[in-house]
Amino acid sequence: xxxxxxxxTVRPEDERAxxxxxxxxxxxxxxxxxxxxxxxxxxxxxxLSADQVLAxxxxxxxxxxxxxxxxxxxxxxxxxxxxxxxVDPTKVFYDPNTSPHHHFYDVETGEITDxxxxxxSILGLPALPEGKVAAGIDLIIRVRGAA
Amino acid sequence: xxxxxxxxTVRPEDERAxxxxxxxxxxxxxxxxxxxxxxxxxxxxxxLSADQVLAxxxxxxxxxxxxxxxxxxxxxxxxxxxxxxxVDPTKVFYDPNTSPHHHFYDVETGEITDxxxxxxSILGLPALPEGKVAAGIDLIIRVRGAA
DNA sequence: GGTGAAGTTAGACAGAGTCCAATTCTTATC
DNA sequence: GATAAGAATTGGACTCTGTCTAACTTCACC
Ligand SMILES: [Mn+2]
Ligand SMILES: [Mn+2]
Ligand SMILES: [Zn+2]
Ligand SMILES: [Zn+2]
Numbered sequence: 010x011x012x013x014x015x016x017x018t019v020r021p022e023d024e025r026a027x028x029x030x031x032x033x034x035x036x037x038x039x040x041x042x043x044x045x046x047x048x049x050x051x052x053x054x055x056x057l058s059a060d061q062v063l064a065x066x067x068x069x070x071x072x073x074x075x076x077x078x079x080x081x082x083x084x085x086x087x088x089x090x091x092x093x094x095x096v097d098p099t100k101v102f103y104d105p106n107t108s109p110h111h112h113f114y115d116v117e118t119g120e121i122t123d124x125x126x127x128x129x130s131i132l133g134l135p136a137l138p139e140g141k142v143a144a145g146i147d148l149i150i151r152v153r154g155a156a
Numbered sequence: 157x158x159x160x161x162x163x164x165t166v167r168p169e170d171e172r173a174x175x176x177x178x179x180x181x182x183x184x185x186x187x188x189x190x191x192x193x194x195x196x197x198x199x200x201x202x203x204l205s206a207d208q209v210l211a212x213x214x215x216x217x218x219x220x221x222x223x224x225x226x227x228x229x230x231x232x233x234x235x236x237x238x239x240x241x242x243v244d245p246t247k248v249f250y251d252p253n254t255s256p257h258h259h260f261y262d263v264e265t266g267e268i269t270d271x272x273x274x275x276x277s278i279l280g281l282p283a284l285p286e287g288k289v290a291a292g293i294d295l296i297i298r299v300r301g302a303a
Numbered sequence: 304g305g306t307g308a309a310g311t312t313a314g315a316c317a318g319a320g321t322c323c324a325a326t327t328c329t330t331a332t333c
Numbered sequence: 334g335a336t337a338a339g340a341a342t343t344g345g346a347c348t349c350t351g352t353c354t355a356a357c358t359t360c361a362c363c
Contacts, residue, residue: 038309038310038360038361040309040310040311040359040360041359042310042311043310058350059350059351060349060350073311073312074311074312074313075312075313075351076311076312076313076314076352076353077310077311077312079350079351079352080310080311093245095242095243095244095245096242097242098240098242098247098248098319098320099319099320099349099350100245100349100350100351101245101350101351113284113285113288115285115288116291122285124281124282125282128280128282129278129279129280129281130278130279130280131276131277131278131279131295132276132277132278132279133275133276133277134271134276134297135271135272135275137260137297137299138260138262138269138299140301140302141260141262141299141300141301141302142299142300142301142302142303143297143298143299144263144298144299144300145297145298146295146296146297146298147294147295147296147298148278148293148294148295148296149293149294149295149296150281150284150290150292150293151290151291151292151293151294152284152285152288152289152290152291153288153289153291154287154288154289155287155288155289156289185329185330185340185341186329187328187329187340187341187342188328189341189342190341205319206319206320207318207319220342220343221342221343221344222320222343222344223321223322223323223342223343223344223345224341224342224343226319226320226321227341227342228341245350245351246318246319246350246351247318247319247320248319248320
């Protein structure tokens with residue numbers, strides 16, 4: 010499931026039911042907190058830090074603790090619902106887009122932008138180190154505002 | 157300057173004089189602490205975290221504070237003596253190899269290995285976002301021990 | 304409705320990195 | 334070589350991200 014496959018507008022209770030199914034489909038038991046965290050990520054379809062998720066989820070009423078946000082994000086990563094993006098030395102970002110893709114990263118503003126994965130090809134990669142297996146390829150184009 | 161351009165064996169006082177010149181050549185005033193930090197990086201030619209630099213420099217006698225290590229590494233990055241490598245969400249690594257190159261990163265052991273930059277080509281990159289200028293391209297191949 | 308497992312939580316804790324005012328070095332000049 | 338002014342270093346307090354734990358709550362199932 011991804012955000013594009015959801016209708017543009019949904020009744021809130023339908024959205025929560027849909028998210029429940031998505032979670033179940035990935036082997037994650039749906040709870041109130043997990044659904045809200047999933048909603049924060051999938052409704053925005055942007056790259057959010059744990060702190061931003063925590064703030065988003067507790068916008069209206071305090072609903073979810075810091076510990077649960079961290080527990081849940083780790084669980085979502087394990088279950089393949091979201092992906093970690095490591096570009097900023099101070100915090101991890103969580104990416105609801107799990108299709109293979111790369112990133113622009115503005116080192117001044119912190120803005121992260123997707124680069125479609127299937128337009129890019131990387132040639133000339135050497136063999137992996139002996140006994141190692143690939144776990145992911147991250148391409149980050151660091152940019153800044155023109156001088 | 158890089159480690160390869162130095163003779164295999166040097167008298168310690170020659171090595172320090174050489175490093176002094178390297179620092180001056182990059183607009184960095186040489187001090188005891190900066191020379192020791194440069195030596196830690198350039199004599200090993202590996203990717204070290206700030207903590208590892210601190211430990212290396214204080215191996216024999218306590219010579220350098222944590223604050224100075226951080227100050228100095230930041231200065232070295234600004235002056236182009238070393239480069240930051242951002243692959244581990246918990247700490248920055250400092251890379252004395254400033255020629256364009258990429259990295260294998262073992263997510264289990266933390267080991268970082270260089271990939272020669274001029275064997276790699278990356279095709280199909282989209283135009284940079286409007287008004288932005290490239291600041292660097294980081295390609296990280298994440299690996300782990302075969303399952 | 305009762306029971307055990309799964310999930311949540313406050314708050315203590317750890318580690319990386321920053322900051323500051325006081326002190327010590329470096330370097331240029333005499 | 335002594336002097337003085339600017340540059341660099343320092344301990345330690347502080348911030349921030351993330352982890353951990355033991356108590357508590359909720360959920361699934363009978
Ligand atoms: Mn950090
Ligand atoms: Mn961190
Ligand atoms: Zn993305
Ligand atoms: Zn390297």
